[in-house]
Amino acid sequence: MLDQLYRQLVVDHSKNRRNHKKLNGEFVKQLHYKNPTCGDVMTLFLKLTETKEIEDISFIGEGCSISMASASIMTELVKGVSLKEAVKLRQAMEAMIRNGEVSEEVDLGDAIALEGVHKLRARHNCALMAWQALDRAVGDESEYENSN
Numbered sequence: 001m002l003d004q005l006y007r008q009l010v011v012d013h014s015k016n017r018r019n020h021k022k023l024n025g026e027f028v029k030q031l032h033y034k035n036p037t038c039g040d041v042m043t044l045f046l047k048l049t050e051t052k053e054i055e056d057i058s059f060i061g062e063g064c065s066i067s068m069a070s071a072s073i074m075t076e077l078v079k080g081v082s083l084k085e086a087v088k089l090r091q092a093m094e095a096m097i098r099n100g101e102v103s104e105e106v107d108l109g110d111a112i113a114l115e116g117v118h119k120l121r122a123r124h125n126c127a128l129m130a131w132q133a134l135d136r137a138v139g140d141e142s143e144y145e146n147s148n
C-alpha cells in the first residue's frame with residue numbers, strides 16, 4: 001500500500017514537474033548536468049538572495065522518471081531555504097539513497113517516496129542528479145562550504 005502511494009508520488013512528480021521552466025535574469029546561475037549512467041540531462045536555474053537563500057530555483061530536462069521526479073521534488077524542497085539548510089537536505093538525501101538511512105532530523109518531504117531507489121544501485125545517480133547539480137552550482141559559495 002505504501003509502495004503504491006510512493007509510486008504514485010514519483011509518477012506525479014515526473015509527469016507534472018514542479019518548477020520545470022527556465023529562469024531569466026542577470027543574477028540567475030545556470031548549470032548543465034548529466035547522468036551518463038542513464039542518459040538523464042538537466043539544466044538547473046538558481047537565484048540566490050544577498051543573504052544566500054535560494055530565492056528561486058527551476059530546471060528543464062529529460063530523463064527517466066526517477067531523475068525527473070527527484071529534480072521536481074528537489075526544487076520544491078530547497079526553494080526559500082538557506083544554503084546551510086540546502087546542504088543538510090542534500091546530505092540526508094544522499095544518506096537515504098546511498099545507504100538506505102532515513103534521517104529523523106531532516107524532513108525530506110516528498111523525496112521520501114524515492115527511498116526504494118536505495119535498493120536499485122544502478123539508479124542511485126538518477127535520484128541524486130539534481131542534488132549533485134545543486135551542489136555544483138552553489139559549491140563556490142562560502143556559506144555552503146562552511147556548513148560541511
Ligand code: ZN
Binds near residue numbers: 038039063065066
Ligand atoms: Zn535515470
